Amino acid sequence: MHTEHVLKAETKTALKLKKKRFQLTPKTAPYFFVGPALLLFLCFTVYPIIASFLLSFTTKVEGVTTFSGLFNYTRLFSDPLFYKALGNTFIILLFQVPIMLFIAVILAVFLNSSLLKMKGFYRVAFFTPAVTSLVAASVIFVLMLNTDYGLINYLLESVGLKKIDWLSSPFWSRVSLIVLTTWRWTGYNMVIVLAGLQSISQDLYEAASMDGAGRIRKFFSITIPQLKPVLLFTFILSTIGSFQLFDEPYNLTKGGPNNATLTITYYLYNQGFGYFDFGYASAIAYVVVLFIAILSYIQFKVVRDD
Numbered sequence: 001m002h003t004e005h006v007l008k009a010e011t012k013t014a015l016k017l018k019k020k021r022f023q024l025t026p027k028t029a030p031y032f033f034v035g036p037a038l039l040l041f042l043c044f045t046v047y048p049i050i051a052s053f054l055l056s057f058t059t060k061v062e063g064v065t066t067f068s069g070l071f072n073y074t075r076l077f078s079d080p081l082f083y084k085a086l087g088n089t090f091i092i093l094l095f096q097v098p099i100m101l102f103i104a105v106i107l108a109v110f111l112n113s114s115l116l117k118m119k120g121f122y123r124v125a126f127f128t129p130a131v132t133s134l135v136a137a138s139v140i141f142v143l144m145l146n147t148d149y150g151l152i153n154y155l156l157e158s159v160g161l162k163k164i165d166w167l168s169s170p171f172w173s174r175v176s177l178i179v180l181t182t183w184r185w186t187g188y189n190m191v192i193v194l195a196g197l198q199s200i201s202q203d204l205y206e207a208a209s210m211d212g213a214g215r216i217r218k219f220f221s222i223t224i225p226q227l228k229p230v231l232l233f234t235f236i237l238s239t240i241g242s243f244q245l246f247d248e249p250y251n252l253t254k255g256g257p258n259n260a261t262l263t264i265t266y267y268l269y270n271q272g273f274g275y276f277d278f279g280y281a282s283a284i285a286y287v288v289v290l291f292i293a294i295l296s297y298i299q300f301k302v303v304r305d306d
Contacts, residue, residue, distance in 0.1 A: 056282035065279075072283035082284070084259050085267035086291075088174070092263070093242040096178040101234055103186050108193035109223070123191070130188040138251030141180050142167065170260035173253050177261050180248050185241065189234045196230030197223070232303045236296050243288055264288055 059068040076082055111122055129137070144151045145166035153163045166176045204222050213221065224231075246265040249255055255262040255270075264284070272281030 052282040052285060055279050056286055058279045060277070060279065068279070072280050073287070075280065076283050076287060081259065081262075082264075082267065085262045085264045088260065088262055089243060089245070089264045091174060092178060092181070092245065093239060096181050097235065097238040097242060099178070100182045100186050100238065101189060101231065103182070104189035104193050104234070105227070105231075107186070107190045108197055109219070111190070111194055112197045123194075126187040126190055128187065129184045132184070134184070134247040135251055137180070137184065138248065141176065141252060145176055167253055168257055170258055173257060173260050177245075177249055177252060180252055181245065184248070185238070189238065192234050193227065193230055196227050200226045228303060232299060236299055239295050239299070240292055243292055 056072055057067060057069060058065050059071060060066075107126055110116065111119055111126075116122070145153075147153060147163055147165050147168065150166070152166065157163065164172055166172045200223065204226070205218055208218050208222060243263075244265050245263040246269060249261040249263050249266050250269075253261045255266050265288070268281050268284045268288070271277045271284060
């Protein structure tokens with residue numbers, strides 16, 4: 001009997017210790033809840049970054065991966081196709097981003113007007129392209145821009161103008177790509193600018209009205225200066241997005257004609273998953289990161305100096 005009593009007591013003690021061991025406390029609870037997210041972040045973000053960086057210093061010869069130092073980087077800066085893809089990306093950045101942000105600001109000001117009715121409808125309508133499938137949107141644009149039976153050329157011919165080779169001409173294929181990306185992302189940036197407009201104090205506009213300022217003067221003297229942080233944010237996001245363009249040129253023109261719409265990310269994809277040259281593709285990725293960092297720094301510097 002004494003032995004059974006001792007065993008029961010030991011069992012109860014062990015169960016109490018086990019419960020206590022897994023009991024959450026204010027000190028351990030944060031680690032318990034953050035742990036899974038941190039583990040996923042380490043596995044799917046930190047590890048790929050480190051692995052791809054190390055991979056950029058290797059080359060694969062006859063199925064054997066060997067350390068090659070800076071070979072991929074020196075090869076990169078002597079690759080004419082890399083400069084072609086980089087130039088295409090900068091062309092899109094220099095033309096598409098300012099046009100898109102200009103339209104986004106105009107639409108945001110329009111939707112912020114107190115005279116406008118059905119604001120919710122217009123906001124959803126302009127934001128819808130941002131959530132539309134890129135494949136579906138690209139297929140529609142391909143059909144609309146088709147040289148022989150596209151809707152756009154039909155409208156041009158109906159007013160006496162000539163057909164345009166939207167997707168088979170180097171110049172017009174870039175124009176088509178810029179139109180597609182502008183159509184898709186203008187509404188997204190419009191919502192961000194609209195949020196910035198609604199945070200501007202109305203007292204500033206009332207004071208300007210008392211001083212006799214008109215709408216145009218208010219726009220350039222109050223609205224634009226107050227929107228500077230928001231515009232910087234959208235400009236940096238759009239810059240990063242321009243360097244990440246892949247779906248649009250891939251689905252619209254397949255990078256052609258004559259590599260006219262070959263973007264830097266599309267070129268990276270071709271090297272990595274087309275030719276399975278992952279070391280070279282990793283080097284391209286880190287050069288792109290460097291370009292984005294430099295451009296973001298320049299944008300911050302320009303805005304800060306102003």
